[in-house]
Amino acid sequence: MEMPSWQDEKLGTMKRAALWLVAVVGEGHTFTKAQLREAFPDTAQIDRRMRDLRDFGWQINTNREDAELEAHEQRFVVQGAPVWEPGKATKASTAISAPQRRQIYARDSHICRSCGITTGQSYEGSQEGVQLDIARREVIQADGSKAVELVTECKRCRVGGRELTADLPAVLAGVRYLGALEQKILAGWIAADRREFSDLERLWGEYRALPAESRDKVREALDPDSEA
Incomplete structure (x- = not known):
């Protein structure tokens, strides 16, 4: 035509x-x-x-x-x-209607479900305030079909993750693979919609963010055979 x-x-x-x-x-x-x-x-x-x-x-x-x-x-x-x-x-x-938008924000606890940042915060290392919006995320369903679901995301994550597809079967398979105690712990995190990280986990995250030269110094500090 x-x-x-x-x-x-x-x-x-x-x-x-x-x-x-x-x-x-x-x-x-x-x-x-x-x-x-x-x-x-x-x-x-x-x-x-x-x-x-x-x-x-x-x-x-x-x-x-x-x-x-x-x-x-x-x-x-x-x-x-x-x-x-x-x-x-x-x-x-x-x-997306205004009432629906408010409902999604409330359901998602006004948190970016990709990075965890909340409204009212500023991005680390900048004065840029967080702007939350509703994103359409493609999700692979348990039966293998695909559906578009609505989720709260911040502006930065929307820019960086627009082409992402969530894999629900993979998450469900991972849950089934966990032992009973691990499932109970995960259920607690889900119920609280938050997880407290241990000092060890926080240090691991901080170590991963260091430049190569600084990572070497941390490895040396942990090496019992190091002269330091």
């Missing part, structure tokens, strides 16, 4: 926005809010109509997903369903 023109006003605004992205911007390229509004000067909510494309598999990143973008920029990453074709724009909306 021949692709219609994005300037065809007989089409809906969302369809025209999709065609504009394909014909004018191109996958992998950036555009600004000013360019979008210049292309659709008579559409008051063109930003929202373009966001609606995400419900049809279109990936359009802002600086929340791509740290290289400025606040006024967006990147057209991947084209989704050709919504201008008959029957392709009838998918039910998957937009």
Whole structure:
């Protein structure tokens, strides 16, 4: 089917926005809010109509997903369903409502479920405050099928983990492999939704973060045959 023109006003605004992205911007390229509004000067909510494309598999990143973008920029990453074709724009909306967003934050204890940082904190080594958002995570189900589930993530983890797929069967298999005592300990961590790390575990994490020269000094300190 021949692709219609994005300037065809007989089409809906969302369809025209999709065609504009394909014909004018191109996958992998950036555009600004000013360019979008210049292309659709008579559409008051063109930003929202373009966001609606995400419900049809279109990936359009802002600086929340791509740290290289400025606040006024967006990147057209991947084209989704050709919504201008008959029957392709009838998918039910998957937009997250405000009540649903609040429910997910509360369910996830207002914690980034990837790195554990919480709202109100700042990232280590910077003054950048944590911004939490809702991410769509692909999850392999117990029967091998895939489903998209909603999870709380911070901005940094969303940028770095967008292509991650969670493997539920692998986690369940790991749980079954544990002994009774280990399962009980894990159940306690899950019930509390937190885990306290021992001094030994914290030292291991701090050691792994050291540069190579400093790691050598720690190894020397632990070596009974070291002259130190």
